[in-house]
Amino acid sequence: MSIGRHNRSFHKGFYSDNALDFSKRSSFDRDVMLERVYPRRLILPMLQHYGDECVPAVKIGQTVTIGQCIGAPAPGSMAVPIHSGISGTVTDIKPVVLPDGRTSRAVMIEGDRKRTFHPSVRPRNNVNVSAATVMGIIRDAGIVGMGGEGIPTIVKLNRAKRMKVKELLINCLQSEPYADSDYLILCEYADYVIMGAVAMAGACGLHVINILISKDRKNEIAALRNAMERSFSKYSGYAFNFIYLKPRFPQGYYRMVARTLYDVNLEEGESLEGRCRAVMFNCSTVYACWNAIAESMPLTSRAVSISTEDGLLRNVIAPIGTPVSELFDTASNASSSSKVVVWGNCFTGLQIDNPETTPILKTTSGVCLITDVAEVDAPCTGCGRCSDVCPMDLEPDKLYKLIAGGKEQAADKFGAARCINCGVCSYICPSHIKMGSLIGGYASTKRKAPASPYLAVGDRQWVDDVSLLSADQVSTAESRQPSRDTMTLPFEGWESE
Numbered sequence: 001m002s003i004g005r006h007n008r009s010f011h012k013g014f015y016s017d018n019a020l021d022f023s024k025r026s027s028f029d030r031d032v033m034l035e036r037v038y039p040r041r042l043i044l045p046m047l048q049h050y051g052d053e054c055v056p057a058v059k060i061g062q063t064v065t066i067g068q069c070i071g072a073p074a075p076g077s078m079a080v081p082i083h084s085g086i087s088g089t090v091t092d093i094k095p096v097v098l099p100d101g102r103t104s105r106a107v108m109i110e111g112d113r114k115r116t117f118h119p120s121v122r123p124r125n126n127v128n129v130s131a132a133t134v135m136g137i138i139r140d141a142g143i144v145g146m147g148g149e150g151i152p153t154i155v156k157l158n159r160a161k162r163m164k165v166k167e168l169l170i171n172c173l174q175s176e177p178y179a180d181s182d183y184l185i186l187c188e189y190a191d192y193v194i195m196g197a198v199a200m201a202g203a204c205g206l207h208v209i210n211i212l213i214s215k216d217r218k219n220e221i222a223a224l225r226n227a228m229e230r231s232f233s234k235y236s237g238y239a240f241n242f243i244y245l246k247p248r249f250p251q252g253y254y255r256m257v258a259r260t261l262y263d264v265n266l267e268e269g270e271s272l273e274g275r276c277r278a279v280m281f282n283c284s285t286v287y288a289c290w291n292a293i294a295e296s297m298p299l300t301s302r303a304v305s306i307s308t309e310d311g312l313l314r315n316v317i318a319p320i321g322t323p324v325s326e327l328f329d330t331a332s333n334a335s336s337s338s339k340v341v342v343w344g345n346c347f348t349g350l351q352i353d354n355p356e357t358t359p360i361l362k363t364t365s366g367v368c369l370i371t372d373v374a375e376v377d378a379p380c381t382g383c384g385r386c387s388d389v390c391p392m393d394l395e396p397d398k399l400y401k402l403i404a405g406g407k408e409q410a411a412d413k414f415g416a417a418r419c420i421n422c423g424v425c426s427y428i429c430p431s432h433i434k435m436g437s438l439i440g441g442y443a444s445t446k447r448k449a450p451a452s453p454y455l456a457v458g459d460r461q462w463v464d465d466v467s468l469l470s471a472d473q474v475s476t477a478e479s480r481q482p483s484r485d486t487m488t489l490p491f492e493g494w495e496s497e
């Protein structure tokens with residue numbers, strides 16, 4: 001194993017020393033880091049990923065346990081299973097509207113407070129498994145991009161393998177104010193992140209692992225380095241590189257990463273894998289992969305940052321499907337003056353009206369309580385600040401006027417579809433013009449047809465192709481047995497302790 005280091009950065013965005021005070025990004029307190037939320041009920045939509053809706057695998061009245069599959073992919077669909085994070089009883093299955101406007105059936109589970117685990121959830125005796133088995137475990141554990149993209153991880157792994165990518169990128173660049181959930185994972189589960197990275201690299205046939213992280217994250221860097229040293233004897237032949245970036249937002253988007261690391265401007269429909277020969281995963285996703293490999297635990301919970309406009313309240317580990325209202329119940333010092341609940345983080349999140357009926361999903365890394373900025377009828381002053389900070393080099397003021405005025409073709413000519421909906425233009429605007437959501441919403445409608453790179457080239461087939469295991473059966477006894485086929489790095493000779 002070798003460890004290298006590089007300093008990189010992209011232009012624009014927010015710097016810590018100007019518009020956005022990153023010093024407010026409070027480190028979490030060790031006392032509350034491992035706080036786990038045990039909700040009374042779950043709302044589990046069958047659509048929590050990029051792709052097709054799952055089919056409920058349970059019936060009303062059925063009892064379920066932690067780790068049990070309650071939603072399975074339909075044959076031939078691009079989907080990964082959904083599992084329960086509590087034990088209890090299925091009380092209803094009905095359509096719900098997600099905050100992003102999508103409609104999905106959801107399985108409602110009333111908890112029994114017993115925290116009974118499915119018999120399949122137990123440490124794997126032997127993680128000396130083949131690349132194909134790693135792929136199957138990750139697929140059947142229902143793991144998706146937890147940084148927000150929601151693309152099934154198995155799709156990206158397959159794509160990386162097929163395109164013969166050269167580098168695995170671990171995205172540790174969570175950069176929204178008050179969002180710390182990924183850093184919680186890095187500090188508390190650094191060993192899982194390192195072993196997960198090696199497992200995923202091995203599954204794709206890669207040997208170079210680049211860790212992208214803000215240079216001010218000293219504790220997290222130290223935790224990762226310590227984990228590498230502890231794991232050194234477990235594997236060899238993998239080169240780890242730390243790539244340090246200045247703290248700014250939005251540095252973790254794949255397009256920003258392509259520009260920063262490879263000096264490539266990705267066009268619509270292009271992927272990191274195809275153009276840059278690299279595949280990137282969020283660090284929480286990598287942790288979830290190793291949790292599935294080593295503990296046989298599917299993706300049933302995640303770290304969530306609970307914050308108000310005054311700062312981060314706390315990080316919790318919450319079952320996926322926990323209603324947002326139950327998260328704020330745990331944050332007892334939430335400001336009573338807060339008026340708006342945001343599903344997601346403060347720049348890119350979506351305002352919701354019903355926290356009792358809106359759950360966190362596999363992709364929800366934060367929830368916020370904020371006082372809404374008053375709608376000000378102030379006109380654009382032409383100050384140009386929105387253009388100065390737009391990481392996609394757009395002119396948000398111009399695009400806003402064109403889209404709001406119905407001149408969409410003209411907006412297209414000025415690149416509206418390239419907007420990544422980062423929200424910094426709205427944040428910086430002295431007139432409080434909410435242009436980011438309008439431009440970002442327009443851009444996402446443009447991107448739906450003709451599909452993103454992850455639906456355009458046969459990914460559905462790759463979801464079905466990979467595994468030694470049968471679909472939606474991550475928890476079968478067979479899957480927990482050591483693989484009989486040829487052992488593949490990185491697990492040769494490595495036994496769990």
Ligand code: SF4
Binds near residue numbers: 379382429432435
């Ligand atoms: S920041 Fe606001 S006021 Fe300034 S140019 Fe942009 S839209 Fe106009």
Ligand code: SF4
Binds near residue numbers: 392420437
């Ligand atoms: S929301 Fe879109 S237009 Fe606004 S700064 Fe971000 S990328 Fe640019």
